[in-house]
Amino acid sequence: MSNLLTIRDLTVSYDTKVVLERANLVVEENDFIGIIGPNGGGKTTLLKAILGLVQPQSGEILFSESMKNKRGDIGYLPQVNKFDSKFPITVFDVIHSGLAMQGKWKMGFFKKDKQRVEAIIDELGIGRFAHRPIGELSGGQMQRTFLGRALISDPRILILDEPDTYVDNQFEGELYRKLRELNQRMAILLVSHDVGTISTYVKCIACVNRELHYHRSNIISPEQLASYNCPIQIITHGSVPHTVLATHNHSH
Amino acid sequence: MLELLQYDFFTNALLAALLSSVSCGIIGTYIVSRRMVFIGGGITHASFGGIGIAYYLGMNPIVGAAVFAVLSALGINYFSQNGNIRQDSSIAIWWSLGMAIGIVFIAITPGYSPNLMSFLFGSILTVTFADLAYMAVLSAILVILFSFFFRVIVMIAFDEEFARARNLPVSFFNYTLMALMALVIVASIRISGVILVLSLLTLPQATANLFTKDFRSIMIASVFIGLIGMLAGLYISYYTDLPSGATIILLLTALFLVGKLFLTAKGFLYRRSGNSF
Numbered sequence: 001m002s003n004l005l006t007i008r009d010l011t012v013s014y015d016t017k018v019v020l021e022r023a024n025l026v027v028e029e030n031d032f033i034g035i036i037g038p039n040g041g042g043k044t045t046l047l048k049a050i051l052g053l054v055q056p057q058s059g060e061i062l063f064s065e066s067m068k069n070k071r072g073d074i075g076y077l078p079q080v081n082k083f084d085s086k087f088p089i090t091v092f093d094v095i096h097s098g099l100a101m102q103g104k105w106k107m108g109f110f111k112k113d114k115q116r117v118e119a120i121i122d123e124l125g126i127g128r129f130a131h132r133p134i135g136e137l138s139g140g141q142m143q144r145t146f147l148g149r150a151l152i153s154d155p156r157i158l159i160l161d162e163p164d165t166y167v168d169n170q171f172e173g174e175l176y177r178k179l180r181e182l183n184q185r186m187a188i189l190l191v192s193h194d195v196g197t198i199s200t201y202v203k204c205i206a207c208v209n210r211e212l213h214y215h216r217s218n219i220i221s222p223e224q225l226a227s228y229n230c231p232i233q234i235i236t237h238g239s240v241p242h243t244v245l246a247t248h249n250h251s252h
Numbered sequence: 253m254l255e256l257l258q259y260d261f262f263t264n265a266l267l268a269a270l271l272s273s274v275s276c277g278i279i280g281t282y283i284v285s286r287r288m289v290f291i292g293g294g295i296t297h298a299s300f301g302g303i304g305i306a307y308y309l310g311m312n313p314i315v316g317a318a319v320f321a322v323l324s325a326l327g328i329n330y331f332s333q334n335g336n337i338r339q340d341s342s343i344a345i346w347w348s349l350g351m352a353i354g355i356v357f358i359a360i361t362p363g364y365s366p367n368l369m370s371f372l373f374g375s376i377l378t379v380t381f382a383d384l385a386y387m388a389v390l391s392a393i394l395v396i397l398f399s400f401f402f403r404v405i406v407m408i409a410f411d412e413e414f415a416r417a418r419n420l421p422v423s424f425f426n427y428t429l430m431a432l433m434a435l436v437i438v439a440s441i442r443i444s445g446v447i448l449v450l451s452l453l454t455l456p457q458a459t460a461n462l463f464t465k466d467f468r469s470i471m472i473a474s475v476f477i478g479l480i481g482m483l484a485g486l487y488i489s490y491y492t493d494l495p496s497g498a499t500i501i502l503l504l505t506a507l508f509l510v511g512k513l514f515l516t517a518k519g520f521l522y523r524r525s526g527n528s529f
Contacts, residue, residue, distance in 0.1 A: 051417040076417055087285055087410050088467045097407040102419035133465030149414075 034202035075155030139166030277475030280453035298324035298350030304357030374445030374497030
């Protein structure tokens with residue numbers, strides 16, 4: 001197993017507020033890491049730092065040799081609610097835009113790649129609405145569209161920011177099955193607030209609450225949680241996936 | 253009707269209609285898609301400051317307007333990204349600052365300014381050869397830019413963050429298109445004036461958007477809708493002696509309403525036939 005990505009002592013702050021402090025994380029091939037933590041705890045900031053969208057205060061993010069083309073080697077599915085659904089663009093064109101990257105965005109990069117767009121459309125089973133404008137999609141269709149954009153560049157790491165919001169349970173199940181299948185060929189980083197569901201799919205869990213706590217397991221004990229100061233649900237494993245709620249600590 | 257073509261001023265006006273329908277159709281679609289119409293309003297009114305100063309100095313008002321328009325466009329972009337000013341406040345400041353400067357300089361300019369009204373309300377029939385040359389260069393730049401970089405421009409407009417994650421030249425395109433937007437606005441002030449110019453950049457797009465939700469189609473359709481509105485407005489204002497800028501805007505609004513009515517009627521008939529089966 002080789003490391004794709006190594007984050008070392010990463011500190012990010014906006015103005016004077018420290019959002020992420022001395023975070024360390026190693027992403028290996030075929031990892032499936034669930035990133036959990038409270039709102040405002042720095043989950044999205046961690047993703048943005050990996051994507052090069054925010055400048056870290058200190059620390060470093062190292063990509064492996066095999067990730068030379070890091071801009072296309074990372075597939076990114078942002079939170080879909082940030083999009084302007086009235087923007088005049090079709091599903092096909094959104095997915096296609098995933099092919100553009102540094103040094104590969106000028107005229108003509110489209111024609112020869114049309115088949116790749118169609119292949120992704122087939123793979124995700126979205127041919128039925130491939131030529132619709134995005135304003136006419138449901139939440140699940142929207143997620144599938146943006147998953148297509150993330151996948152079309154054949155990434156080594158797939159990063160998903162809350163893909164389970166605005167979708168129904170049926171789509172959620174499909175999505176996680178799809179992610180498990182994709183995990184055969186790429187590492188996955190998944191931010192979610194739905195700890196109960198992701199714990200049955202992910203291999204490891206990282207908790208981000210300004211600090212990043214990570215261990216190579218998807219089981220977190222109450223003791224660990226308490227010491228992490230990570231106010232989330234506790235995950236256990238049994239024959240039936242289930243969640244046990246921790247007692248809330250209202251003192252802080 | 254054709255005998256009008258022997259007049260230079262009229263052929264100039266026809267060419268101006270053609271060129272500005274191209275530039276407004278292209279940049280207007282960008283403005284509307286990115287929800288930058290309010291920024292366009294700020295740039296338009298800020299450019300009045302340049303018109304006032306140019307009058308005072310005895311220069312070509314279009315040059316003054318262009319300088320002010322580009323500075324305010326870049327200023328709005330810069331302050332909302334780097335300053336602690338909210339974008340809408342920043343726009344409002346440039347908007348009224350430009351108008352105030354324009355009013356002050358026109359007040360201290362000796363004598364009467366006969367062409368001032370044409371800058372406030374536009375007059376396509378007074379377009380000069382220099383104006384045409386300016387519009388032609390601008391339209392050519394836009395056509396070339398959008399033919400070569402169409403996909404990356406749309407991609408940045410739709411999801412700037414994703415484009416940044418892919419290390420695309422986001423800032424370059426943002427600033428370039430902002431500057432071009434300012435220059436198109438200045439060119440269009442000749443046709444419909446400071447007060448009415450925003451409609452040239454939004455009405456054809458709104459009409460096209462009734463029928464298509466595709467960026468490229470809206471862009472191309474807007475060029476033709478704008479051209480129809482401007483040519484018809486030109487003829488009507490010539491024969492009826494109505495102000496050309498306002499006539500064009502009224503016609504473009506009428507086109508939008510016709511489109512809207514057509515769609516409503518179609519939807520109504522469709523539902524009725526759907527129910528009867």
